[in-house]
Amino acid sequence: MGEGHDLTRRDEWAVQCMERQLVVMEDLAARAADVPAWLALERQANSYLRHLGTWLAKERIFPGAREEMKQHKSDLEGYARRARQEVAGVDPDVLESSRAALGLRLAVIGKGGAGKTVTSSTLARVLARHGRKVFAADLDVNPGLAFSLGLPATEAGMPEGAIEEHAGSIYGWQLTGDMTPIQVVETFASVAPDGVRFLGLGKIGPASEGAGTDKSAAKQSVAALVHLLMGIGEPDWDVIADLEAGPTTPFERYHAFSEDVVVVVGPAWRSAMTARRLLPMVEDRRLTIVSNRFRDEPDHPGLPARVRIPFDPRLAEAERQGLAPLDACPDSPAIAAITRLAEMFMNQEVPV
Amino acid sequence: MKIAVCGKGGSGKSTISGALARHLARQGHKVVALDCDPNPNLGISLGVPRESVETMSPILNALLDAGHTHKDPKIEAEVLLSRYGVDAPEGIRLVATGKIERPSNACLCCGSHNTTRQFFGELPADDRIVLADLEAGLNDLIWAKPGPDDVVLAVTEGSAKSVEIARRACRLAEELGVSRIIGIANRTVSDVDAKRIGEELGVEMFTVPEDRAVEDADHLGVAAMDADPSSPAMVAIGELAAQITR
Numbered sequence: 267m268g269e270g271h272d273l274t275r276r277d278e279w280a281v282q283c284m285e286r287q288l289v290v291m292e293d294l295a296a297r298a299a300d301v302p303a304w305l306a307l308e309r310q311a312n313s314y315l316r317h318l319g320t321w322l323a324k325e326r327i328f329p330g331a332r333e334e335m336k337q338h339k340s341d342l343e344g345y346a347r348r349a350r351q352e353v354a355g356v357d358p359d360v361l362e363s364s365r366a367a368l369g370l371r372l373a374v375i376g377k378g379g380a381g382k383t384v385t386s387s388t389l390a391r392v393l394a395r396h397g398r399k400v401f402a403a404d405l406d407v408n409p410g411l412a413f414s415l416g417l418p419a420t421e422a423g424m425p426e427g428a429i430e431e432h433a434g435s436i437y438g439w440q441l442t443g444d445m446t447p448i449q450v451v452e453t454f455a456s457v458a459p460d461g462v463r464f465l466g467l468g469k470i471g472p473a474s475e476g477a478g479t480d481k482s483a484a485k486q487s488v489a490a491l492v493h494l495l496m497g498i499g500e501p502d503w504d505v506i507a508d509l510e511a512g513p514t515t516p517f518e519r520y521h522a523f524s525e526d527v528v529v530v531v532g533p534a535w536r537s538a539m540t541a542r543r544l545l546p547m548v549e550d551r552r553l554t555i556v557s558n559r560f561r562d563e564p565d566h567p568g569l570p571a572r573v574r575i576p577f578d579p580r581l582a583e584a585e586r587q588g589l590a591p592l593d594a595c596p597d598s599p600a601i602a603a604i605t606r607l608a609e610m611f612m613n614q615e616v617p618v
Numbered sequence: 619m620k621i622a623v624c625g626k627g628g629s630g631k632s633t634i635s636g637a638l639a640r641h642l643a644r645q646g647h648k649v650v651a652l653d654c655d656p657n658p659n660l661g662i663s664l665g666v667p668r669e670s671v672e673t674m675s676p677i678l679n680a681l682l683d684a685g686h687t688h689k690d691p692k693i694e695a696e697v698l699l700s701r702y703g704v705d706a707p708e709g710i711r712l713v714a715t716g717k718i719e720r721p722s723n724a725c726l727c728c729g730s731h732n733t734t735r736q737f738f739g740e741l742p743a744d745d746r747i748v749l750a751d752l753e754a755g756l757n758d759l760i761w762a763k764p765g766p767d768d769v770v771l772a773v774t775e776g777s778a779k780s781v782e783i784a785r786r787a788c789r790l791a792e793e794l795g796v797s798r799i800i801g802i803a804n805r806t807v808s809d810v811d812a813k814r815i816g817e818e819l820g821v822e823m824f825t826v827p828e829d830r831a832v833e834d835a836d837h838l839g840v841a842a843m844d845a846d847p848s849s850p851a852m853v854a855i856g857e858l859a860a861q862i863t864r
Contacts, residue, residue, distance in 0.1 A: 470757060
């Protein structure tokens with residue numbers, strides 16, 4: 267730790283996070299044996315760099331760790347450079363297609379009730395049915411994704427072995443340092459139908475004033491799960507997160523791990539207003555707008571849909587019963603539309 | 619009296635809050651409507667023109683624009699209400715606590731939650747009704763922190779996810795010491811549905827029927843109370859207003 271300047275506990279936490287990011291980078295580098303692996307490593311370095319940019323902008327929150335952050339920036343840039351050197355002789359077309367074939371990093375956002383969870387769960391399972399490794403995370407303290415994946419709802423958050431205390435982290439908890447993020451997924455995630463791996467935030471606790479350690483599952487889990495998502499660099503894993511409704515979660519940058527953001531919008535005017543307000547928060551990501559529950563309404567102005575999921579009362583019935591739509595009504599045109607969306611992502615079709 | 623309305627996103631919190639405020643005002647109460655959603659849209663259900671809803675300046679943003687944070691300097695809630703509130707039909711005063719469209723218009727430490735806490739906690743409600751439409755989910759209920767003298771409405775529609783969140787909201791409200799918790803089974807299609815939800819929540823219940831007129835108004839972005847005040851759901855919410863204040 268740097269001498270000659272004071273670090274707050276929050277700064278100390280940031281420094282530890284950066285050290286752990288380098289562990290992830292080194293692990294990826296040690297195992298990198300082919301072009302996709304090096305491209306994934308470059309992407310991971312860039313993802314961390316992008317997030318570091320938001321930290322550097324928050325001088326009020328991290329007043330002391332500026333030097334460490336600048337050093338970290340240079341370290342990450344070193345990894346990105348090394349990855350580019352490793353693939354320097356490869357045909358640019360091959361590079362481009364290999365880069366597009368890397369596992370997905372999808373964050374799903376929208377107004378409450380728009381259909382985020384049905385979209386993310388069905389996407390996850392369709393991708394898994396194509397033989398892909400899929401990790402789906404519920405970044406909503408209101409349980410939903412588990413139901414829609416076909417798992418029983420649980421009040422448990424991140425398992426005990428996946429988290430540890432750190433006074434500088436939000437609510438006093440963070441991801442374990444005993445293993446890498448992908449090892450945490452492989453060790454602790456629940457296995458949903460079709461082999462989708464799942465982790466969620468768990469139950470929210472009662473009011474507690476001020477900082478310090480908080481034992482409620484959601485508060486123990488949130489920082490850990492956000493960092494877990496951000497630390498999965500593997501080229502062959504698809505990562506999907508279902509974000510709690512509205513602008514708070516993108517404001518907190520729960521989507522920091524993502525390359526693609528899916529904005530789900532319903533036919534109601536307020537749903538469109540919400541989507542328009544959300545767009546500036548994620549404008550640095552590739553965007554896919556999904557219109558859900560549409561009958562014959564036109565797209566909302568300014569929100570051209572890449573996919574339209576038609577209204578189907580059978581989906582509402584599946585929701586009423588707490589069943590996964592993919593199990594309850596597999597032949598629904600709504601499922602067909604989400605399947606098409608999954609194929610667009612798998613075939614690396616670029617959003618318009 | 620203070621009323622906090624909570625539930626899953628899309629369960630109908632704002633629709634019910636807006637119509638409830640209108641009915642309470644019609645029944646002779648002075649009403650302050652608090653939009654605590656950082657994506658403020660309660661104005662639509664109250665009957666405020668869409669343009670005003672899109673452009674109204676929530677308290678937190680107004681404070682940030684003036685170089686303050688949510689607590690520095692501390693301005694009295696009543697002053698903020700008169701300065702940043704907008705008038706809604708039937709004498710209702712509407713104010714939003716925060717609006718997050720980009721990181722610069724949120725409080726770095728809390729988003730907009732502290733403004734919600736300050737407002738719901740501090741606005742006097744001796745001779746009027748303060749009705750807060752909370753952000754989706756449970757978190758905002760913790761921030762608003764209703765107490766023994768307040769009323770909590772836990773709104774749910776029929777989906778298992780929505781009912782589960784309302785159930786958790788009821789337990790949370792009990793933990794906070796709220797003595798009057800009312801479950802609202804919204805968009806119910808059958809008595810069986812309403813009964814099932816009531817058993818899950820285990821609190822005083824009220825039923826609002828499925829109503830195509832409400833859905834149509836929602837698609838257009840207008841208040842259901844203005845589109846068709848005699849529709850079944852709006853009539854039911856009128857009865858809810860009477861039941862709450864009785």
